[in-house]
Amino acid sequence: MEVIRLENVEKTYSDNGVPVHALRGIDLRITQGEFTVIAGPSGSGKTTLLNIMGALDRASKGKVFLEKESIGEKSRDEISAFRLEKLGFVFQAYNLIPVLTAMENVEFTMMLLGIDEKQRRDRAREVLRELDIEELANKRPNEMSGGQQQRVAVARAIVNNPSIILADEPTANLDSATGANLLDLMEKMNRDHNLTFIFSSHDRQVIDRARRLIILKDGLIAEDRNGSAEA
Amino acid sequence: MLHTDAPGNTRQNGRWSSIVLIVKMLLTVAWRNLLRNRRRSVIVFISIVVGITAVMFNDGLSIGMISQMLENSIGSHVSHIQIHAKGFNDNRVIQNNMATPSEVENVLRDTPGIAHWSPRVVSFGLLSSALNSSGGVIVGVDPEREQDVTTIRRSIVEGSYLTGAPREVVIARRLADKLQVGLGDKVVGMASALSGDVGSDLFRVTGIFETVSSEFDKAYMFTSIDNARSMLELEDRVLEYAVIVRDINEVEDIAASLRSKLGDEYEVLTYIDLLPILVSQVDMYQSMMYVVYLIIALAMIFGIINTMLMSVFERIQEFGVLMAIGMRVRRIFLMVLLEAGMLGVLGTAVGLLLGSGLLLLFSHIGIDFSIFSEGLTSFGVGAVIYPRLTPDTILNVLIIIPLTTVLGAVYPAVRAMRLQPVAAIRYV
Structure with missing residues (x-):
């Protein structure tokens, strides 16, 4: 099933009045259950592409469909609701809410959905258990290691059962062993629950695990191949 | 199984209980954000408490002085009503x-x-x-x-x-x-x-x-x-x-x-008719008190704007993440207002207690202004002034101060609301 479709997407920024063409016409389809990595050199447009797929940024031109809905015409609130229900994000710098515990960080998006406390607690605990970080439930981000924080961030991303998880350089701040563990976990989520993962990364170990690898160069797809992980 | 009772498959609350839930959540986050930079919060809190105590004391003192002027005039000669031949x-x-x-x-x-x-x-x-x-x-x-x-x-x-x-x-x-x-x-x-x-x-x-x-x-x-x-x-x-x-x-x-x-053969005059200047002074003092409240409110608003702007700028990345995970900008706006509102309500509660306590204490023992006695006696006040705590003072403080703190947070909240998630997440 198609979860993301991009049709001739362009993105142009203005850098002190000088137009910068970050994306120059991207056509792309992502289907349910993919484990895709967008790679490319710095400035190739991979984060911009990820942001547009995550409805965090709007395309300057072209159309973006998430779960077959065009997001171009949606209001800011509608896009927020869409992100809340359909998308999960994992950021390079973890970006947990520092004043909340791990459990509360995971519960937070469920609270935004208006789910009652007992269901929230049960569900958050279940996800933390699945990610093997239940013992961190009452710790705040500053009491956790980077790897632990990133696991909590993954828990937060998947707890609302989204269709797509977008991960922007998720291993960039982790040592290779921790990064590998995190990727093991994400692969397991992908395998066990058919969750769609899209990464933006230039980390070799992330690229090596890609089942679909999209390489960007100068805002264009230079290469789109399946089976990198198996290769 | 991870997905069997995932949110997508579970019952969500009704509209009102959702609102209550979200307000509760925002209050929790707002409160913890206040505790995050305790020194700054305490400074703002103290400034609110001191401001309220000062304005209450000034209010109580003015009311006490005016009341004494009026009561002294009534008590020494004027009385409440005078009857004369027309x-x-x-x-x-x-x-x-x-x-x-x-x-x-x-x-x-x-x-x-x-x-x-x-x-x-x-x-x-x-x-x-x-x-x-x-x-x-x-x-x-x-x-x-x-x-x-x-x-x-x-x-x-x-x-x-x-x-x-x-x-x-x-x-x-x-x-x-x-x-x-x-x-x-x-x-x-x-x-x-x-x-x-x-x-x-x-x-x-x-x-x-x-x-x-x-x-x-x-x-x-x-x-x-x-x-x-x-x-x-x-x-x-x-x-x-x-x-x-x-x-x-x-x-x-x-x-x-x-x-x-x-x-018609008689004229019946109340103290209001007999002491028109004093009564108009009472009105004037009351108007002046609103000016004092306005000055305090303005000072407080700029303090709150400054504090909340600092707080917002320190958390730009966090606001970006909140937007990215699906928090609506209205709720971010509300969260910033709640932080300021909490400070305002807490400051008001403590300031009101402190101000009321002081006023009640001095309303019994009085404040000796003997060094100004010559000036005060010319106004018919007396050297010892007994401040008064009135329901109007309490009501003014209860309404004006929390409202002021929330108003002061509007601009920082709008700034937070206008952030673009992508730029905010990258903000260093």
């Missing part, structure tokens, strides 16, 4: 007298709400001693009745109050000083008599009184009503009835009732 207040001549006082006294006895009343003969004339003379007011009173209407008896500082004996007078301290008389000394009073001739009599000082009003104390001398009548050839006529009502809030109703019973 035209006396505009033309205070002895010819404007009440010829049938029993008629008025019957009405006073029959009118509910009246606590005390006293007949008076009031005359403006010349007072002379062996060493000096001065213009002054000679007031003839019924000593028994007058002590329930005015504070003169309680204000005696030397000698004794009137007994009703012939030719005795009690004289105000400053007037006595000017005339250079003491207890037992003679004072001659001269004033126009009813016939148009100059009536005069020799009095002997039996008491000296001192009130908190230097102006009053420069002019007034009291004697028994019979002495005054005799000097002014008034027989049993009366120039003024001073009335004290049981409840000052009913003074207008009682005055209206007296007017309707007494008819």
Whole structure:
């Protein structure tokens, strides 16, 4: 099933009045259950592409469909609701809410959905258990290691059962062993629950695990191949 | 299984319970954000508490001072209601007298709400001693009745109050000083008599009184009503009835009732009619208090804007993440307002307790402004001011301060709301 479709997407920024063409016409389809990595050199447009797929940024031109809905015409609130229900994000710098515990960080998006406390607690605990970080439930981000924080961030991303998880350089701040563990976990989520993962990364170990690898160069797809992980 | 009871498959709350849930969540986050930078929060909190305490104290002190001015004027001479023959207040001549006082006294006895009343003969004339003379007011009173209407008896500082004996007078301290008389000394009073001739009599000082009003104390001398009548050839006529009502809030109703019973031959004036400048001063002070509130509110608003802007700029990345995970900008706006609102409510609660406590304490013990006593007595206040805590002060603080803190957070909240998630997440 198609979860993301991009049709001739362009993105142009203005850098002190000088137009910068970050994306120059991207056509792309992502289907349910993919484990895709967008790679490319710095400035190739991979984060911009990820942001547009995550409805965090709007395309300057072209159309973006998430779960077959065009997001171009949606209001800011509608896009927020869409992100809340359909998308999960994992950021390079973890970006947990520092004043909340791990459990509360995971519960937070469920609270935004208006789910009652007992269901929230049960569900958050279940996800933390699945990610093997239940013992961190009452710790705040500053009491956790980077790897632990990133696991909590993954828990937060998947707890609302989204269709797509977008991960922007998720291993960039982790040592290779921790990064590998995190990727093991994400692969397991992908395998066990058919969750769609899209990464933006230039980390070799992330690229090596890609089942679909999209390489960007100068805002264009230079290469789109399946089976990198198996290769 | 991870997905069997995932949110997508579970029941979500109704609209109102969702709102309650979200407000609860926002309050939790807002509270923890306040604790995040404790030093800054404590500084803002203290500034709110100090601001409230100061404004309450200023308010209470002003109200206390005005009330004392008003009460002192009422207590020393004016009373709540005065009854005269028609035209006396505009033309205070002895010819404007009440010829049938029993008629008025019957009405006073029959009118509910009246606590005390006293007949008076009031005359403006010349007072002379062996060493000096001065213009002054000679007031003839019924000593028994007058002590329930005015504070003169309680204000005696030397000698004794009137007994009703012939030719005795009690004289105000400053007037006595000017005339250079003491207890037992003679004072001659001269004033126009009813016939148009100059009536005069020799009095002997039996008491000296001192009130908190230097102006009053420069002019007034009291004697028994019979002495005054005799000097002014008034027989049993009366120039003024001073009335004290049981409840000052009913003074207008009682005055209206007296007017309707007494008819057009009399004028019935309340202290509001008799002390128009003082009453307008009360209004002016109240208006001034709103200006003080406005100044405090403005200072507070800029403090809150500064603090909340710092707080927002420190958390730009966090706001970006909140937006990315699906938090609506309205809720981010609300979260910033709640943070400021919490500080405002807490500051108001503590400031109100502290301000009320101080006002209640000083309303009992008073504040001694002896070093300004000369100025204060000229306003009829007295050297010791007793601040007052009024429901209006509490209500003003309860409404204005939390509202101000929330208003101060609007601009920072709008700044947070306008952030673009992508730029905010990348913000360093």
